[in-house]
Amino acid sequence: xxxxxxxxxxxxxxxxxxxxxxxxxxxxxxxxxxxxxxxxxxxxxxxxxxxxxxxxxxxxxxxxxxxxxxxxxxxxxxxxxxxxxxxxxxxxxxxxxxxxxxxxxxxxxxxxxxxxxxxxxxxxxxxxxxxxxxxxxxxxxxxxxxxxxx
Amino acid sequence: xxxxxxxxxxxxxxxxxxxxxxxxxxxxxxxxxxxxxxxxxxxxxxxxxxxxxxxxxxxxxxxxxxxxxxxxxxxxxxxxxxxxxxxxxxxxxxxxxxxxxxxxxxxxxxxxxxxxxxxxxxxxxxxxxxxxxxxxxxxxxxxxxxxxxxxxxxxxxxxxxxxxxxxxxxxxxxxx
Numbered sequence: 001x002x003x004x005x006x007x008x009x010x011x012x013x014x015x016x017x018x019x020x021x022x023x024x025x026x027x028x029x030x031x032x033x034x035x036x037x038x039x040x041x042x043x044x045x046x047x048x049x050x051x052x053x054x055x056x057x058x059x060x061x062x063x064x065x066x067x068x069x070x071x072x073x074x075x076x077x078x079x080x081x082x083x084x085x086x087x088x089x090x091x092x093x094x095x096x097x098x099x100x101x102x103x104x105x106x107x108x109x110x111x112x113x114x115x116x117x118x119x120x121x122x123x124x125x126x127x128x129x130x131x132x133x134x135x136x137x138x139x140x141x142x143x144x145x146x147x148x149x150x
Numbered sequence: 151x152x153x154x155x156x157x158x159x160x161x162x163x164x165x166x167x168x169x170x171x172x173x174x175x176x177x178x179x180x181x182x183x184x185x186x187x188x189x190x191x192x193x194x195x196x197x198x199x200x201x202x203x204x205x206x207x208x209x210x211x212x213x214x215x216x217x218x219x220x221x222x223x224x225x226x227x228x229x230x231x232x233x234x235x236x237x238x239x240x241x242x243x244x245x246x247x248x249x250x251x252x253x254x255x256x257x258x259x260x261x262x263x264x265x266x267x268x269x270x271x272x273x274x275x276x277x278x279x280x281x282x283x284x285x286x287x288x289x290x291x292x293x294x295x296x297x298x299x300x301x302x303x304x305x306x307x308x309x310x311x312x313x314x315x316x317x318x319x320x321x322x323x324x325x326x
Binding site: 043045047048049050051054057059064065066068090092095097099145 | 178180231232233266269270271272273274275276279283285288289290291292
């Protein structure tokens with residue numbers, strides 16, 4: 001699985017695989033080649049830090065993985081209950097790092113073409129998928145996390 | 151040969167592990183290398199030796215103590231880490247830098263065999279505060295970077311404030 005950025009990854013009509021995830025009451029999508037696993041709700045370890053959105057860390061297979069509570073940006077509040085962690089990779093210059101997002105429900109795979117975002121959409125949405133009757137926003141994890149810090 | 155092998159293993163283990171002191175501030179556990187701490191004193195025993203310094207540049211420091219002809223600035227652990235204010239009972243007097251840290255309690259000593267790098271997702275002040283993370287008995291514990299308590303600039307400001315308050319005290323004494 002290559003770890004490239006979301007931008008320019010797919011044109012409308014080019015079908016690509018996405019993981020559909022639920023945060024709060026809404027469903028979002030993330031490019032599947034960025035996703036490592038769906039982890040069970042293991043213990044969240046918290047310690048003082050000043051990085052926006054980082055809620056703590058989880059431990060998976062001996063690795064310490066930061067947890068980003070993106071619900072504060074996507075839903076406007078911190079989720080009190082979540083069922084899983086979606087572990088995806090963030091890119092840092094030439095390296096990538098596993099990063100976890102708390103999600104509410106089980107995730108599913110979908111293959112669809114990406115429709116570019118509309119003017120006025122937040123930059124952390126890379127576009128929209130049409131899955132059945134549903135319109136699902138595709139997340140740009142890098143922008144989502146960095147915009148919250150701006 | 152068996153003995154030599156066992157000794158080599160023991161030596162390897164000794165080299166790869168690090169003794170740390172686990173302490174807590176506001177119910178949060180931290181680790182610090184044992185050899186980074188020169189002395190642990192109770193706040194009661196140090197109370198008489200602590201001198202209040204009036205300065206607003208570094209609000210986490212309100213006192214200094216003189217130990218072995220060195221001036222140590224007393225850092226509030228709560229203020230440094232942005233934790234809720236508690237009543238500290240102990241002071242860790244550090245070895246490499248002229249700082250002492252107010253903490254709530256010492257939990258115990260421990261050996262850590264692996265220091266995990268702080269994930270790059272952490273981009274704030276914690277990069278200065280922590281050397282890394284230890285995973286001990288199902289707990290992830292930040293390992294303190296002692297030099298992160300006060301920057302060179304903060305030391306300079308505190309030295310200046312201490313010198314000014316020392317001079318003021320001398321003048322006051324002379325006037326009496």
